[in-house]
Amino acid sequence: MKILAVCGMGLGSGLLLRMQAEKALKQLGVQADVEVSDMGSARALSATADLIITSEELAQQLGNVKPRIVTITNFVSLTEMVAKLGEALKDR
Amino acid sequence: MGDSVGGDGARGTLSDLLPAAAIRLGASADDWRAAVRVAGDALVASGATSDAYTGEMIATVESLGPYIVIAPGVALAHARPSPAVHRAGLSLVTLVTPVPFGHRQNDPVRLVIGLASPDAEGHVNALATLADFIADDDRRSALVEARDVASVRHQIAAYEAREAVRKREEEVIA
Numbered sequence: 001m002k003i004l005a006v007c008g009m010g011l012g013s014g015l016l017l018r019m020q021a022e023k024a025l026k027q028l029g030v031q032a033d034v035e036v037s038d039m040g041s042a043r044a045l046s047a048t049a050d051l052i053i054t055s056e057e058l059a060q061q062l063g064n065v066k067p068r069i070v071t072i073t074n075f076v077s078l079t080e081m082v083a084k085l086g087e088a089l090k091d092r
Numbered sequence: 093m094g095d096s097v098g099g100d101g102a103r104g105t106l107s108d109l110l111p112a113a114a115i116r117l118g119a120s121a122d123d124w125r126a127a128v129r130v131a132g133d134a135l136v137a138s139g140a141t142s143d144a145y146t147g148e149m150i151a152t153v154e155s156l157g158p159y160i161v162i163a164p165g166v167a168l169a170h171a172r173p174s175p176a177v178h179r180a181g182l183s184l185v186t187l188v189t190p191v192p193f194g195h196r197q198n199d200p201v202r203l204v205i206g207l208a209s210p211d212a213e214g215h216v217n218a219l220a221t222l223a224d225f226i227a228d229d230d231r232r233s234a235l236v237e238a239r240d241v242a243s244v245r246h247q248i249a250a251y252e253a254r255e256a257v258r259k260r261e262e263e264v265i266a
């Protein structure tokens with residue numbers, strides 16, 4: 001599966017999301033590719049993604065996209081990432 | 093993971109990318125723009141950027157909103173790679189009075205991290221280390237309360253040394 005980590009510029013907070021998501025996926029025992037995207041490319045890239053992780057603000061700006069969006073409040077908290085990714089992946 | 097991509101560019105350590113000149117402790121800022129400006133000035137002082145980049149960081153928040161407040165009390169100010177970026181660098185600013193950025197959950201901000209990178213890779217390792225460093229409440233508190241740049245540099249260097257040992261041990265076990 002493919003997870004898209006969306007941030008404004010594709011090199012700051014999105015990178016942090018990717019790092020935490022990769023650690024969380026390891027803990028959860030889930031295989032997935034995590035790709036970083038800036039807001040400009042996110043809508044196009046979301047067509048082939050299974051899940052999006054981003055902040056609440058950017059989720060609102062993204063609007064309607066096909067994949068489920070997981071919003072993260074604390075980008076350095078592995079606990080939050082594990083809990084929210086685990087919840088989102090449970091339904092798959 | 094990080095080590096396998098980007099070659100040497102990804103390997104600049106946090107200590108490498110965050111020199112003493114890029115650390116401002118107990119700064120005063122009246123609002124979020126002033127707070128980001130201190131982080132930008134610190135990047136300029138360390139030679140990572142020229143002044144134009146500071147305006148680009150402010151413009152990022154103006155156009156995309158306060159999503160740069162990535163954790164309670166922590167803002168990660170940055171903009172795109174641009175001609176105003178000379179090399180990868182980080183800056184660290186603690187605010188004597190917390191400043192609201194307009195973020196619903198993570199305001200007010202006490203710690204501003206400035207980030208500049210000429211590409212998508214040069215800052216990866218350093219940023220990962222800084223994120224892990226501030227993920228711990230005690231380490232983050234110590235950082236926010238610090239009043240001495242040398243002690244901050246020492247805290248970071250000691251953390252990097254501990255992590256290097258831990259990673260080597262993990263590799264031995266694996």
